[in-house]
Amino acid sequence: MKPPRVLCLLLLMLPLSAVAGVDAWIDDAMAPVTRALSALVFFEVPLFGARLPLVVLWLVAAALFFTLYFGFLNLRGLPHALRIVRGAYHDPEHTGEVTHFQALATAVSGTVGIGNIGGVAVAVSVGGPGAALWMIVAGLLGMSTKFVECTLGTLYRRENPDGSVSGGPMYYLERGFAEKGRAALGRWLGRFYALGIVIGCMGIGNMFQANQAYVQVVNVTGGFGGSWFGDKGWLFGLVLAALVALVIIGGIRSIARVTGKVVPFMALFYCAGALLILFMNREALPFAFHAMVDGAFNAPGMAGGALGVMVIGFQRAVFSNEAGIGSAAIAHSAVQTNDPVTEGYVSLLEPFIDTVIISTMTALVIITTLYYVPGFTEGMGGIEMTSRAFERNVAWSPYFIAVAGFLFAFSTMIAWSYYxxxxxxxxxxxxxxxxxxxxxxxxxFVVVGSSIQLGSILDFSDALVFLICVPNIIGLYLLAPVARRELARHDRKARRIAAERAPGSS
Structure with missing residues (x-):
């Protein structure tokens, strides 16, 4: 433990100017590697006039396959998922560390982030209102992928001697492939996935979130030219790092206790604000719904037409809810249960909350604002678009967006620390x-992310996170029959319990 502590102290003692110089040097050194990896991961192919990133096609094709393979469980399983979250099937004597609700809250905290505020606005600005409809469709399909991931993550998790559990794609890749007679390949894929999630968590799940939280605070306190925080990213980072440390030092139980309170609050907080704006824009709602449907199937001014709009909507959805990445299965596998399928059902709610509810709220706010101020999104960044859309109705909305952005970023960081x-x-x-x-x-890394710009490092980690979806999806295809077997077993048990509880049963 001594070397990391010494290193930490030395870095904090460095002058900020020296750190800034390191920033530029690292960016220059990493740029060629990042460009090569991004070109591989986000390789685009021309299709009917649109350019389709293969990674998006890979994720959406898997989501569609699992939706059909499990007979639209993503839709018909929602009522059962809600019953499980409310406490049905919970037994504190079962293996695991957190409740179904806490596992869901932790996973949701990892997916609901800055992209729900800014990324959605960019998708609507580039792809038009029709992108929002395809985003919803992709979110619904992604629920099926989450079901398979989280069922397998819980089924193949490892029980540690101290009573804790460890699960996720690395475990079902290793153990599931071993059952299929491919043990060596499974171990290699598991290690590759684990390395990817470690590197990715430092970038997309840490530095990016810290930087965006810092930028939001600076923007609402006078901007970089007038805010007291304008040149004190390191101080903001220290405070944020201390808050993160207070949560993550206690492990998944501590993280789950915090996310169990923060996630419902932040989701309701943001959705309540969005609903207020939509109520004030209620005259524009018919326009918004019509524009979403018409734009999804008829987009003559868009490159690739309707297909181009579909690509943008699908891309925003898979980047937001991370279905197919496998990260959420790590949090879900900590649940207290001896029936893995119960957590598979619970995971259906995650993309629904993230994409179908929260991201759609943002999209509707942007689209209804376009009704009153056509073209207002031109020349703006994603979060700025959403902030301006809110501000048109309520003058103090930038503060609201800043608070929401900070909560989204903080919750994402503590979840990704566990991943x-x-x-x-x-x-x-x-x-x-x-x-x-x-x-x-x-x-x-929280302090580093708040203090300096490391664009190449962030882009590298972003690409790596999506690269690990390749082995993950391969594992899901191979082990889908196992998940379906577990589903049939659970459904038989559920029917038996329902019959026993029915009035008049002996």
Missing amino acids: GLKGWTYLVGEGRAAEAGFKLVFCL
């Missing part, structure tokens, strides 16, 4: 020293 931790312990082994070292480094 990265489980990837790390998969690689180096379980132990207090390994966990403490990882958490210390994670908090250090």
